[in-house]
Amino acid sequence: xxxxxxxxxxxxxxxxxxxxxxxxxxxxxxxxxxxxxxxxxxxxxxxxxxxxxxxxxxxxxxxxxxxxxxxxxxxxxxxxxxxxxxxxxxxxxxxxxxxxxxxxxxxxxxxxxxxxxxxxxxxxxxxxxxxxxxxxxxxxxxxxxxxxxxxxxxxxxxxxxxxxxxxxxxx
Amino acid sequence: xxxxxxxxxxxxxxxxxxxxxxxxxxxxxxxxxxxxxxxxxxxxxxxxxxxxxxxxxxxxxxxxxxxxxxxxxxxxxxxxxxxxxxxxxxxxxxxxxxxxxxxxxxxxxxxxxxxxxxxxxxxxxxxxxxxxxxxxxxxxxxxxxxxxxxxxxxxxxxxxxxxxxxxxxxx
DNA sequence: TCAACATCGTTGATTCATCAACTATTCCGA
DNA sequence: TCGGAATAGTTGATGAATCAACGATGTTGA
Numbered sequence: 001x002x003x004x005x006x007x008x009x010x011x012x013x014x015x016x017x018x019x020x021x022x023x024x025x026x027x028x029x030x031x032x033x034x035x036x037x038x039x040x041x042x043x044x045x046x047x048x049x050x051x052x053x054x055x056x057x058x059x060x061x062x063x064x065x066x067x068x069x070x071x072x073x074x075x076x077x078x079x080x081x082x083x084x085x086x087x088x089x090x091x092x093x094x095x096x097x098x099x100x101x102x103x104x105x106x107x108x109x110x111x112x113x114x115x116x117x118x119x120x121x122x123x124x125x126x127x128x129x130x131x132x133x134x135x136x137x138x139x140x141x142x143x144x145x146x147x148x149x150x151x152x153x154x155x156x157x158x159x160x161x162x163x164x165x166x167x168x169x170x171x
Numbered sequence: 172x173x174x175x176x177x178x179x180x181x182x183x184x185x186x187x188x189x190x191x192x193x194x195x196x197x198x199x200x201x202x203x204x205x206x207x208x209x210x211x212x213x214x215x216x217x218x219x220x221x222x223x224x225x226x227x228x229x230x231x232x233x234x235x236x237x238x239x240x241x242x243x244x245x246x247x248x249x250x251x252x253x254x255x256x257x258x259x260x261x262x263x264x265x266x267x268x269x270x271x272x273x274x275x276x277x278x279x280x281x282x283x284x285x286x287x288x289x290x291x292x293x294x295x296x297x298x299x300x301x302x303x304x305x306x307x308x309x310x311x312x313x314x315x316x317x318x319x320x321x322x323x324x325x326x327x328x329x330x331x332x333x334x335x336x337x338x339x340x341x342x
Numbered sequence: 343t344c345a346a347c348a349t350c351g352t353t354g355a356t357t358c359a360t361c362a363a364c365t366a367t368t369c370c371g372a
Numbered sequence: 373t374c375g376g377a378a379t380a381g382t383t384g385a386t387g388a389a390t391c392a393a394c395g396a397t398g399t400t401g402a
Binding site for chain 2: 023111138
């Protein structure tokens with residue numbers, strides 16, 4: 001534990017960070033509420049439908065899907081199980097790798113997504129896109145691309161450690 | 172239900188939105204993991220400690236605290252209850268309004284915050300502030316200030332409705 | 343070929359968040 | 373000053389996310 005002196009945030013940085021934190025919390029909560037109220041979908045469920053709908057043959061391997069959403073595999077298993085009961089997806093084991101499982105989008109899933117998408121997009125527009133200048137939106141895109149890159153698959157190691165070599169933990 | 176045609180996002184908007192979504196998910200998860208691993212605090216708990224530490228007399232009314240975090244009152248009650256057991260805060264009923272309750276930061280709470288803050292700040296720096304240009308960080312601040320304003324403290328109305336008229340803020 | 347190891351996905355227990363219902367107090371208007 | 377409405381906070385039930393452990397299959401290298 002090297003005793004480095006902490007470099008605190010300056011006022012501007014602090015304000016930016018807090019605004020982001022607060023705005024994000026509100027935004028996600030609102031998008032989730034809209035979707036729930038009007039279509040009985042949570043935001044994560046909606047995201048799953050979107051990913052599947054964009055995949056070739058409307059299907060994806062569980063792990064791939066989990067990674068693309070940044071969800072743990074366990075979480076995805078649980079969520080997909082619920083969605084399967086709701087009839088939005090089905091699972092089918094994968095021929096070429098017998099450990100593997102495909103999640104498929106069902107007809108009902110396609111339909112539900114089609115119904116929900118306009119609501120979701122309208123929200124994203126109203127709360128985010130239309131709330132700021134085009135330049136700021138671009139900057140947000142750049143900014144979080146950078147964040148994702150720092151954290152991203154670049155496997156961030158825990159802050160304290162010296163280096164990840166045989167990290168047991170998750171990615 | 173007026174049958175408005177949906178205005179989809181264009182490619183750039185779409186990319187910005189997704190980058191933001193993904194980056195945010197990763198960022199929050201990582202900050203939470205760091206805090207948990209090194210100090211046994213969740214991000215929401217940490218935020219509570221911060222708010223209290225900045226309040227006059229290290230205390231705040233439950234509702235005020237809940238609002239400042241954008242948490243439901245119920246959620247705050249539960250969280251504070253756990254933190255009270257952990258010895259980080261105490262509750263004491265308020266003299267002037269007998270419905271009211273103050274949450275106090277304890278000595279142990281102050282200490283825990285002091286221990287955890289450097290880790291948290293280092294994370295915010297490394298993953299966010301230092302990952303992007305100063306201009307983009309500013310833009311992010313502006314952007315989410317705007318988002319928070321649109322959604323504002325005054326309960327955003329459900330998407331379907333025509334207009335609360337006092338739209339901008341019923342603050 | 344076989345043993346070690348890695349990956350895929352699931353499971354059940356636990357923890358945390360959400361929701362609806364509730365008590366107690368205060369506020370407000372007739 | 374009374375009664376209804378609004379506000380403060382809590383509670384318990386339910387649902388979702390996390391965590392550790394696991395079985396099963398695939399991969400690698402001695």
